[in-house]
Amino acid sequence: MRRRVWLGLAASHAAVGAVGFAGGIYVLPILTAPPPPAAAELAALQQSATFRGVFRRDLPGSDRLHWGEGDVAVGPSSVAHTGRLAPGPDYQLYLSPGFVDTEAAFNALKPRMRHVGPVKGFEGFV
Template sequence: MVNESGLDAMKKLLLLLVSHLAVLSIGFGLGIYVLPILVAPSPPTAADVRAHAGQAAFRGMFRRNLKDSDMLHWGEGELSVGPKAVALMGEIAPGPDYKLYLSPEFVETEADFHRLKPTMLRVGDVKTFKNFIVPLPEGVDPARYNTAIVWCESFSQFISAAKYR
């Protein structure tokens, strides 16, 4: 049998374990959110984005109110798609391992993304959260697609999309 002081010691140990695990979990979650912000390169200037936008054949808008966007996964601003690059004058929610895709159909849910992924083109990495310019691979015709999507590869998370034609 365990006496009362032994039971109190076990309760304290369990409380310490639970509280430390909770703090560790919160710290890990904050680290995943904050680390990409800390290591992100400087975003392109508004002038750089405007220069790319001036060459754009297509334009679209990232909006916060898409079906699978939420308070941690969103994008907003004007997208410009030109012959050599895709540029955003705006912001996307910070996060790790963002990729830019072009799709032949508009996508606003993770299920649609997974369903259409074989028909999409993975353009490249999105490394900044305020404004971005992502070069198009050589020989890509953006007119073959109509939507740009920001997707988090690490967590298979939809961030945002913009229909540009």
């Protein structure tokens, strides 16, 4: 009987620890995200953009945990996003020569993409 109690306690504590760990992985990037860029800065970068794009939430590669929405402006020395991204621990920004809507399309084009850097904010970035 005592062994069953210990096994039950160990299992319940392990389950709570796993849920807490998973929750921490999700919440930590939100807590450590920098504040969104100023609206004036985003507007100025949008005006001087050479290329424009859109992040849409309804693409086949999007799901409840991986999505983005908003406008993207690419200039000679900066990239500005006005919109929102799903919180995540390790977003990276790439410039792609073609349209990407799934992970398979991303992997196919990745050798020809240019890696720009990490994305730390979820309410727009520069």
